[in-house]
Amino acid sequence: MAIFIQQLCNGLALGLVYALVAVGYSLVFGILRLINFSHGAVYAFGAHAAFFFVGLNFGPVPAIIAALVITGLLGVVIDKTALAPLRKKRSVPIAALVTTLGISNIIQNLLVVKFGSQRKPFPDFFNLGAFTLGGIQFSSRQFVMFGVSLVLLLLLLLVVNKTKIGLAMRATAQNAKAASLMGINVNSIITLTFLMGGASAAIAGGMVGGYYQVVYPGMGFMIGLKAFAASVLGGIGSLPGALVGGLLVGVIESIAALYIGSNYRDSMAFIILIVVLIVRPAGLFGKNEVVKV
Amino acid sequence: MLLKITGLNAFYDNVHALKNIDLTIEKGEIVSLIGSNGAGKTSTLSCITGLVAARSGRIVYKDRDITNFPAHKIVGLGISLSPEGREVFPGLTVEENLRLGMYAKGGRKESAPYARVYELFPRLKERNQQIAGTLSGGEQQMLAIARALMSEPELLLLDEPSLGLAPNLVLLIFELIKEISKQGVTILLVEQNANMALLVSNRAYVLETGRVALSGESGSLLNDENIKKAYLGNVS
Structure with missing residues (x-):
């Protein structure tokens, strides 16, 4: 029982990090109907940026903030240099999709060039020590990761659902042409979306770096795919969906690691993905929009 | 002119x-x-x-x-357009659609534009919390015109x-x-x-x-x- 609860906490903490990455997929998909497969590499970039700034003796929190800013900007640069020109030429959607795969490779290789391909130790910066509760030992890292992710996700939900700019984002996601008629600068909204996606990936990357105390250029590959699975599970384009999807993937894989064996851990997200696509293609929170004529 | x-x-x-x-x-x-x-x-x-x-x-x-x-x-x-085919925001409420209509007016929260369109289209006032995609075609048309009027x-x-x-x-x-x-x-x-x-x-x-x-x-x-x-x- 103790180990079950430990695994559950582990799953919840990891799940919220998946959610933090998953919102990046959902935000971009919501606005552009594009699955941004460079997002995993952006996450790895964020972790390395945090690693870099920690190395400059920034201290952990300022390092994460610096990483957040620079990674958010990376997201914007990706859009402005590679994706925006495709939109302007009204190219087929698959072109943008393949472009994001290419960008993913470019980012990963740049990370190898700058930092080397080996695993590098990352400081254990948010470990407040272990503690015992009801006879079960917990690591405080999980709780910090869970708390920070939850606050950020709620903040994001608040911005999207309660602010003027959030309303503009939702309007743009539903009908970009009508949004521009309302006076919304659609290009700025797209820029903001990439900025938010990049920044949340950077925070996730920095925290996972601290959690496992390691960073390496390929670290975004698996989590990127898992977060993608999580966003599809929740209903891609939906932020609450990304949150719930991330939590489910995190918890299910942790529990599966316990009962089925840790070798199957990484496959759980994809088993979930396949089942969702068959049973409920729109995802948990996704809906087929009503169009009246 | x-x-x-x-x-x-x-x-x-x-x-x-x-x-x-x-x-x-x-x-x-x-x-x-x-x-x-x-x-x-x-x-x-x-x-x-x-x-x-x-x-x-x-x-x-x-x-x-x-x-x-x-x-x-x-x-x-x-200059404001009520576009062909209505183009309302289907997943947002009537009220949110109207609020977007005055997006260009900056952050000011004015009630006058609402009062005006609700007087012209009482049906929209009744349904201001309804999701626009679930309105009838005629109501969506009214919403499209009302939304265009929000920017005065x-x-x-x-x-x-x-x-x-x-x-x-x-x-x-x-x-x-x-x-x-x-x-x-x-x-x-x-x-x-x-x-x-x-x-x-x-x-x-x-x-x-x-x-x-x-x-x-x-x-x-x-x-x-x-x-x-x-x-x-x-x-x-």
């Missing part, structure tokens, strides 16, 4: 959609733009609102050249407001157009329902394959034999 279009040409790839369109609108008028499918009515509105680029020609609004202004800057100038435009562009509506609703929409006009809004009305459009408007332009084929007082066009044959369908 509120709006003056001279020698406007626009293309969709290689298709020449608008050919030397000349059009003027005086303050306070209702001007209708009629013609069959593909005549260039919607394209004209799209050029005014910056959704489609003009290749040549000039669009001048209140002595200001607004040719090829980006779409999101048009509404702030006082001087020039309101209405694209096919009667399309797909039941006859009694068509009459209601045209009554509302007259009412909006009485409130001092200048209106450019695009319609396939030429009969109704000519009845409600002061002047009209008839478009044919991207050209202005005819223009004049609505009353005289209504009695023009050629117009009757081509658009009104009630040859007497």
